[in-house]
Amino acid sequence: MLAVIDGLTFAVGVWLALSSFTIDLDHDFTNPWNDGLVGTCLAVLGASSLISGVGHGWFPARIPLAAWLITTPFVVGYTDTPMASGTTNDIVTGAIALSLGLSGVLERKRTGRRV
Known part of the structure; x- marks a missing residue:
């Protein structure tokens, strides 16, 4: 199960890194x-x-x-309508990364591995 979480975390990270330079690049x-x-x-x-x-x-x-990723649009202030796709991408990707991080911690505790 941890390998699945790691693989999904890797995929989410790659998606975020690559999409950051294609979504709303011209605005901010x-x-x-x-x-x-x-x-x-x-x-x-x-x-x-x-x-x-x-x-x-x-x-x-x-x-x-992940928590930083979710709050960044509000802290940095790019929640305006022209930036909606970047804001949505950050919040959704952050929520996925947060759930993966929490799942990993819980899975390690469940299996008795040190967190």
Whole structure:
């Protein structure tokens, strides 16, 4: 189950990093760089856990990254109508990443592995 969570986290991170430079790029430059950085972090955490198991201890780190992703449109202020697709992408992707992070932590506790 942890491998599935890691693989999905990697996929979400790659999606976020790549989509950040194609969705609403012409409106705001804060959003793409923020999303690219958070997406890269999620992809690295997912890949490191998936490939070698090294990153399993970093499951809790995925939660604040996802929470930041959800709140960024409101903190940075790109919730305006022209930025709706970027805002929606951040909130939906952040919610998915948050659920994956929480699932990983709960799965590790369920199996008795150290979080």
